[in-house]
Amino acid sequence: MFEQSIILSAIRDAIDWVLGLVGQDISILPLPVQVVLCGLIAAGGLMGAIAFAVLIYVWMERRIAGRMQARRGPNRVGPYGLLQTVADTFKLLRKEDIIPTGANRILFAFAPMLVLAGVVAAFAAIPISWDADKGEPIMIADIDLGIFLITAIVATEVIGVIMAGWASNNKWSLYGAMREAAQVVSYEIPLGLSLLVPVLIVGDLSLGAATEDQLGGNWLIWRNPFMWAVFFIFYVAGLANCKRAPFDLPEAESELVAGFHTEYSGLRFSFFFMEEYASMTLISAIGAIYFFGAGDLFGLQGSSSLIMFGVLLFKILVSIFVMMWIRWTLPRLRIDQVMTLGYKVLTPIAFFLLLGVTVWDLYDLNDKLWELFSRS
């Protein structure tokens, strides 16, 4: 268990050290207890990290939106308005938790947790850095089926959203939920297909293996001419999957009031909010790891894992900036156009690209072209 995960073993070492202060040893705890304890601590840390990231993202979004609309954005609370989101969070926490009459109370209360849990759990399989000494990716769980687990576990989010929409006893919410179901389920096809391409090249479903494969500037995006198109498909499908504009139909505020979370308030609302940003981060992280060399920055691979983490974070932030930029520019599509785009455009292109990459790799065209190029 622990040999698969640098983070978990680090947590175990920390517990060991703490127990050492009272003259004890980690071995007094049975192995299942150790695993659960370390897992809980890791999950708590992950949750905290995401909550902190969301604070920054919301601030970023509002500042970026402000500047793109010729205004300033939040600038009062704290330096550059950085603490505005903290203040807003406190406001949300203090708000009354309203459950509408006629709502299914259990589902209504359970839905936001399910939605958030699905996305946060997926981060367990994301390598955040690379340990050069051990030659291992730094992640909570280096699972062989990494990307498969992520796509599977993120899909549970849809169930949560449908639950929220259905349990709210609000017709607008129901519309939002139905749109979400139709949209996310259809866009998982191009998303999955475009993820299949890097998996094909790396030859491993684990994201840790993808990180290792790209060390030293050997990014997947340069591997063959199809990769940029694949990344584009991935990005568009990813946008649709995390309900960002121009695919924000489930919560289309000009049509459905607030979509599936119309009836939510306070903490439960903030869960949906966090989920959106968390899934943006997830998509950005997967994009950075599978196409842009994870934490690698052209030969910095020999350096410390902290720099690698910083580089990865930078790539994620750039991707999130682009997402925000898109959101504050484009109008929203209509639901049938979203479906047309998914099924008639993105899916065929993704299939074609998958085929192209397969043929390219099969005949090793990279090397052949290189030979041709160097000979002339």
Added chain:
Amino acid sequence: MVETFKDFGFAVKTAIKGMGITLKTFFEKPVTLQYPEERPEVDSRYRGIHFLEQEKCISCKVCALACPVDCIHIESELPEKGLYDWDRFDIDYGLCMFCELCCFPCPTNCIHMGKEFDFSRFSRMDLVRNMLTWEGVSPAQKKEVDGIAAEKAAKKAAAAEAKKKAAQDEPKDTQDEKKDGE
């Protein structure tokens, strides 16, 4: 099928163009003001809270009549010509719609729209603003009036004195006359 792909291509192209515009705005200076610190400079014609030149006002109530919402309340007494004893000149800003119709008919041009625009209050009663800088008779006039009164009093006193004197003198005379007559 081909149409759909073409459309998708167009969409991406135009989206990138639009994103260019937003990026351009991103690096432009924001046009907003930091309101409570930076206040907008309003023009001299700005129609804000009124101000009243009370010295010029002749309490003719034309403004109150011209007001479409009847938000001006004037009460004054006119004990003597050119002398106004003010009780009240209130404007209810809960009603006022800043149409400037009160300012046009004023014969002495004494009511104006000011530059003040921030007039939010916690209670509706606080929205009724007293336009008077003084109540009763004006300080300038007061001096004048006091002067006149003092003069009058002095005159009266003088007259009374004179009368008294005369009265004092008169009996003397009569006594004298009586004396003379006796």
Added chain:
Amino acid sequence: MLNPAMPLPDDPLDRDILIGAGDISTDEMYINMGPQHPSTHGVLRVLLRTDGEIVTEAHPHIGYLHRCAEKIGECLDYIKFQPYTDRMDYLAAMNNNLGYAMTVEKLAGLEIPERAQLLRVIIVELNRIASHLIAFGTYGLDAGALTPFFHAWREREEMLTLFEKICGARLTYNYVCIGGVVNDMPEGWEDMVLDFLDRFEKRWKEYNDLLTYNRIFIRRTADIGVITREDCVAYALTGPMMRGSGIDWDLRRDRPYMMYDRFEYDIPIGEGKMGTVGDCWDRYWVRMVEMKESGKIVRQAFDMLKGAEGTHKAKVPKVFKPKKGECYVGIENPRGELGFYIVSDGSKNAYRMRVRGPSFCNLSILEKLLPGAMIADAVMIIGSTDIVLGEVDR
């Protein structure tokens, strides 16, 4: 197994087939859009019967902003009613002022000096730009793009500063009054306006890149909410709503008032550039081009102002009592024909006051346009009518 009696649709998402198809349509439900809905542009309430995403029936309900404006007009003096006209169509208050003032002037037989007329033209056309800017921005909001709204607001805010310089108010101007305009323009105002128009033309191109020619926006608006010429006439639509359907009718040119017959400008009509004639995009585009044309008129009016005679206001008697009679004047508001009908009994207030609001008449076609559209389209169609609820309910 497929039902042999049921012909397979060519395109499963073709809405007409979807409505007709018995086996994929679901239970219908009534849904209330508004009065508290983000994109009903105020307090309009539309009762929709929907089959899934598709609207099968729509009933607009109005009256949430009723303020008895017509009755107030009958109870107040003619001059006192002037500020109330601002509050009807608050986005084009100058135009409303003008409509009312012109009606009363016609009733009283007042002659307006040339200079006053030109000042009126300038201010009214500027207000048309400001009003269409809001139409453009909020249409972007309806489509889900928030940035065009703020960009439009940036320019509108500059216009409001210009209005503030000439009349002192930023929204409810009360500038055009019976007999002319309240103030002559201040020193340097002309240069400021011309400078603004120069900058505005550059911004106008930006708007088009940002929203008008955006393919997603075109897909959202083209071929949606098509109004035929016959429907236009039948529903008494006016303004950009009608011109979008290809009917070349503009009161400024066809029933000239003030000095509009002396200016040179084009009247844009819908050509079906992106789809069918009379769709939402056409209506939107008519508004966009009108902004540019209004700029042209303003420039010409400033040129003519140099040689104009008279003052900014005719002499109006203090106690204003038009003689007995009735009259109707219709002018071209940014939203269509704004008409005032006043019956005078010779006293100092009107015996009957009636306002023909363009938004109110344009709204009436929603009942016909919305069925068959999707909910997202319904939002776009309501947006394309560019209603101001203050004027619908009055």
